[in-house]
Amino acid sequence: MKNTEIPAIDTDILVIGGGTAGPLAAITAKEQHPELRVLLLEKANVKRSGAISMGMDGLNNAVIPGHATPEDYVREITLANDGVVDQSGVLAYAERSFELIEQLDSWGVHFQKTETGQYDVKKVHHLGTYVLPMPNGHNVKKILYRRLRRHRVNIENRFQATRLLLDKQGRASGCVALNTRTAEVIIIRAKAVVLCTGAAGRIGLPASGYLYGTYENPTNNGDGHAMAFHAGAELSNLECFQINPLLKDYNGPACAYVTGPLGGYTTNAEGDRFIECDYWSGQMMLEFFRELEGGTGPVFLKLDHLAEETISEIETILHTNERPSRGRFHAGRGNNYRNQLIEMHISEVGFCSGHSASGVYINERGETTVPGLFAAGDMASVPHNYMLGAFVYGKICGEQAAKFALARELPELDWDFIEAEKQRVLAPLRNRDGIPPNQMEYKIRRLVNDYLQPPKTTKKMEIGLQRLRQIRTELPELFARDPHELLRANEVHNILDCAEMAAVASLYRTESRWGLYHYRVDFPERDDEDWRCHVQLSKAVDGSMQCHKRPLQPYLIQWQDGDENAYQNLRIVEPDCQVVR
Amino acid sequence: MPIAQHATLIPVVVDDDKCIADKGCTTCIDVCPLDVLRIHPETGKAHMQYDECWYCMPCETDCPTGAVTVNIPYLLR
Numbered sequence: 001m002k003n004t005e006i007p008a009i010d011t012d013i014l015v016i017g018g019g020t021a022g023p024l025a026a027i028t029a030k031e032q033h034p035e036l037r038v039l040l041l042e043k044a045n046v047k048r049s050g051a052i053s054m055g056m057d058g059l060n061n062a063v064i065p066g067h068a069t070p071e072d073y074v075r076e077i078t079l080a081n082d083g084v085v086d087q088s089g090v091l092a093y094a095e096r097s098f099e100l101i102e103q104l105d106s107w108g109v110h111f112q113k114t115e116t117g118q119y120d121v122k123k124v125h126h127l128g129t130y131v132l133p134m135p136n137g138h139n140v141k142k143i144l145y146r147r148l149r150r151h152r153v154n155i156e157n158r159f160q161a162t163r164l165l166l167d168k169q170g171r172a173s174g175c176v177a178l179n180t181r182t183a184e185v186i187i188i189r190a191k192a193v194v195l196c197t198g199a200a201g202r203i204g205l206p207a208s209g210y211l212y213g214t215y216e217n218p219t220n221n222g223d224g225h226a227m228a229f230h231a232g233a234e235l236s237n238l239e240c241f242q243i244n245p246l247l248k249d250y251n252g253p254a255c256a257y258v259t260g261p262l263g264g265y266t267t268n269a270e271g272d273r274f275i276e277c278d279y280w281s282g283q284m285m286l287e288f289f290r291e292l293e294g295g296t297g298p299v300f301l302k303l304d305h306l307a308e309e310t311i312s313e314i315e316t317i318l319h320t321n322e323r324p325s326r327g328r329f330h331a332g333r334g335n336n337y338r339n340q341l342i343e344m345h346i347s348e349v350g351f352c353s354g355h356s357a358s359g360v361y362i363n364e365r366g367e368t369t370v371p372g373l374f375a376a377g378d379m380a381s382v383p384h385n386y387m388l389g390a391f392v393y394g395k396i397c398g399e400q401a402a403k404f405a406l407a408r409e410l411p412e413l414d415w416d417f418i419e420a421e422k423q424r425v426l427a428p429l430r431n432r433d434g435i436p437p438n439q440m441e442y443k444i445r446r447l448v449n450d451y452l453q454p455p456k457t458t459k460k461m462e463i464g465l466q467r468l469r470q471i472r473t474e475l476p477e478l479f480a481r482d483p484h485e486l487l488r489a490n491e492v493h494n495i496l497d498c499a500e501m502a503a504v505a506s507l508y509r510t511e512s513r514w515g516l517y518h519y520r521v522d523f524p525e526r527d528d529e530d531w532r533c534h535v536q537l538s539k540a541v542d543g544s545m546q547c548h549k550r551p552l553q554p555y556l557i558q559w560q561d562g563d564e565n566a567y568q569n570l571r572i573v574e575p576d577c578q579v580v581r
Numbered sequence: 582m583p584i585a586q587h588a589t590l591i592p593v594v595v596d597d598d599k600c601i602a603d604k605g606c607t608t609c610i611d612v613c614p615l616d617v618l619r620i621h622p623e624t625g626k627a628h629m630q631y632d633e634c635w636y637c638m639p640c641e642t643d644c645p646t647g648a649v650t651v652n653i654p655y656l657l658r
Contacts, residue, residue: 048612048639158616180616210656212615212633219614249657325636329653433582484616484631 017196019050021377024394070094122261197224204348282515300341599648
């Protein structure tokens, strides 16, 4: 039965999330098929949304001819992920990385070039050369926005998608969405859906205790992970948490990829280097964690040995791009790169394939396990994808979603499901008192820190899971006084789903892998015989969370002899002591 | 159960003399990713209504009159 009280929008392709991958998906679909209707749905405003709201200071994984080959890159990312990688997905990225750089360059995104006009690529990774600075990268979002307008992509800002719609055959058919300013519930009917909702960055609590002092843009709270789960999609390797080395308290990147090529590095309290390579990997984070907790901790960013002009250059880049309030933070503390080491710490945990390997499972065509549902960017499972990987997979998903949409009629909708979802989404507004969303969120995230944050212990994780499930019974008590609080209440549902998924996946993998990301104290060894595989999490028939092992694809590219332990030996070996007589 | 109101020092400060929200400008409110800014019903000027700031700066950067200042939240200073 059709419910005429819920406004409905029809489109051919629905893209959910207008940060980094989303705009590329929408632009690509429209560029290749101008006749298709493409709707870009955004929880904030496309002009300034997502991880690159204030731009980005560089490409961390540029595969540029003359500097690296796609095969080199696939080999390095396989090693950095302890072998648990579907190489076809990484290779699909690597093969189109340069095409995307050229496309962005032609759109006016500024990359650093040498005097002869070549891309000025730097070495930060352990083996290869992949970092391309963007000292003027503050305007990326403006450039994307102009392209969206030029191609006449329909944009709806300030809508939170709450659940995906499926047709009788189980194909993705649109979504239910909530207007975050008016609390109006609408539905969007589509022939193909691309999820680009970013990381799940509000699972853990930052050490500062400030709910919104997260590493990730806090709008990226795992809405897409939860929606994909409820639609029956599989999620991969969620136990491979994101944990990053950051400026303490400020909780933004320090940032090794900017300062490293200019001579900066990470030290311990004695001013000594303790890791050979500042490229973010689980193994590097484990050494970082050991140093933080050890007698020579904590850990610092060291720039005070650099020349004045180099430090000025670093300040200009770090204080105008990505997290520009860094300069204000340092000024308030009296920090000065010229004569001080800058204290660092580790971030709260999260899901983010941009830096680690967890997310909604996709293959090399951006397809999830739900037909008609595609995913790209920090929420999709291709590891270490960073900003450029979000652009490449956004483009791939735009192409594939268009193909899917062209072969399909507008679907029939399940109006009973839609009506029930409307009631679920609006329930907190109907409660006259109860648990405020910020308090429930704080408690969930504090439990994640207490029980799920590595080093992981079986008994602690079991207690954590039990406590999280207790909170689930309290969800009907959530209450909201206005549409904004209703948005937060609905985010809390998704944060809780993600926290529970983090616990279930972590308990399932009974080994340690990816350095600190999945360091289990009671299973301290890597067990390649049983666990050199993916862990897939999905929704069981009874609604609970179930896991199964998925074998690795056969490797397309083997590593060279001697390289296989490259990421296992990141700690700098102490030089032999001189015996003084 | 009763609900308490408690005071919080908020990081985004708007200079009412420079703010032109009362003339129809909504730039800072539009661009804030966390959607924490609103127009104050009494002054007609923009202000930070919800204590959920990521100190990310679009409101300050995009303000046409330079009325907005983003401070680092007290807990992080």
